[in-house]
Amino acid sequence: MPETAIWWVRHDLRLHDNPTLAAASEADHLLAVYCFDPAAYGNQPYGGSDDFTFQKTGSHRAQFHREAVDDLRASLRERGSDLLVRHGDPATEIAAVVDAVDADRLHAQRLPAPEEVATEGAVREAVGDDVAVETHWTHTLYHPDDLPSPPAEIQDTYTPFRKAVEADSDVRPTVETPSLPPLPESAPEAGSIPTLADLDSSLSPPEPDDHAGLGFEGGETAGKARLQHYLWEADRLREYKETRNGLRGADFSSKLSAWLAAGCLSPRHIAAEVGRYETERVANDSTYWLVFELLWRDFFQFQVAKYGGQYFAKGGLQERDGLDWRDPDDEPAANTAFDQWCAGETGIPFVDAAMRELNATGYQSNRARQNAASFLANDLGIDWRRGAAYFETQLVDYDPCSNYGNWAYIAGVGNDSRDRAFNILWQADRYDPDAAYVTHWLPELAGLPARYAHAPWTMSDAEQSEYGVELGSDYPEPTVRLEIPDDVFDE
Ligand SMILES: Cc1cc2nc3c(=O)[nH]c(=O)nc-3n(C[C@H](O)[C@H](O)[C@H](O)COP(=O)(O)OP(=O)(O)OC[C@H]3O[C@@H](n4cnc5c(N)ncnc54)[C@H](O)[C@@H]3O)c2cc1C
CATH class of the missing domain: 1.25.40.80 (Serine Threonine Protein Phosphatase 5, Tetratricopeptide repeat)
Structure with a gap:
């Protein structure tokens, strides 16, 4: 009997070095399907103790994924195949495609994070025992x-x-890109790629930002x-x-x-x-x-x-449950501080530049991420998961393991028992000595000497007038008065 295989495309939107595609291509007929999962968009619960809700995917990543699906579809069509696109619960949608072509085998990527594991489990259950499911770590x-x-x-x-x-x-x-078996005769209609607004009505296409290093x-x-x-x-x-x-x-x-x-x-x-x-x-x-x-x-x-799930818990893998994190849902001052951090309005330029870059582009350098994260967790003392969840929303490159792993590490609940708090002003002086980064994202500080561009609150009233930057009006007063270490900002 000829075999029909489904390739359920997940975070493996490629033809090169793809063992899942290679295995699925051994069948006589092959159909690829990608499913936009509504649980990955809109407001969703974080889960676990002290639960909160957050927007799962912002416009930068949603747009990137749409483009990646479109590109894979074009590559498959060039090779005489196709990519079905669905928008709905993956268990329901994948099972419906399996039924429609009477598939014998389902191939999919195996992923480690709890939400991804749960989705795989639900799909396995929905397709039932008549279909052989093979997962591949790729x-x-x-x-x-x-x-x-x-x-x-x-x-x-x-x-x-x-x-x-x-x-x-x-x-x-690496694995060679295989030649692709023909589509099953009864392949259902290909389906269109949902718009950003279909995915989450609050999303709109990201504006290209000419400050960005790379689109x-x-x-x-x-x-x-x-x-x-x-x-x-x-x-x-x-x-x-x-x-x-x-x-x-x-x-x-x-x-x-x-x-x-x-x-x-x-x-x-x-x-x-x-x-x-x-x-x-x-x-x-x-x-x-x-x-x-x-x-x-x-x-x-x-x-x-x-x-597994412990990695994403407040106490992290070390189960450090005694730490006293401030909760924006319980404390109005923490709520304000969190909103200021998200908006890049903390009054600490090195942090604000990083957050404005993130919001405008979906990207930050590793150095900027470390400082922005450390400020939230270690200087503001706000529950690190809130910051990590905000990064989850905004990052174009969000990955659950890299994001929560790095955040937990910096917050002191991850893979290192050492104190990972960053001295923000030392970092600013070391990595942005001319304040070029800070003034790139905060043009309101452009006329200031580097020392004041990094610590504008140290200007006297006379200096504020001289440079034309009034604190509290042109740029926020600092949320936290950071001590300036002795050895920084020496001309
Ligand atoms: C708080 C915080 C959150 C982060 N969240 C993410 C995330 O969601 N997704 C993500 O891919 N990276 C994350 N990183 C890691 C790192 O900042 C980015 O991978 C890197 O900045 C991406 O730029 P690049 O590709 O030019 O990196 P390069 O410096 O060119 O590194 C090459 C590749 O190595 C990997 N890499 C580099 N540094 C790290 C690291 N510290 N941890 C894991 N992988 C790394 C990435 O895949 C990266 O593309 C985070 C770091 C911090 C401090």
């Missing part, structure tokens, strides 16, 4: 089966994990073009380790995160390209460091596989 550099120990037993700190993996594990070779266009085609640009055309990988803490511009870091998160790029393909660059151009600390960062990404994926 989004990390290393495959979990190749780790020195299973994810449930991996180390909780990065360095020993990395050393063990580098010593004992190998990255599997992020969703899809495998744009992701591959970005990789080609960063490595081969701009030739910036050779200096990545020195530039990666940058704040402004297109090429200080790879900017591959959004395509990785949606699965438009495979990390193994990136590592293979880094290997080729090392052979054809240069191998140095910088070329190694990009792979080192991809291993950080893996680490958080495997940590979530190990800890």
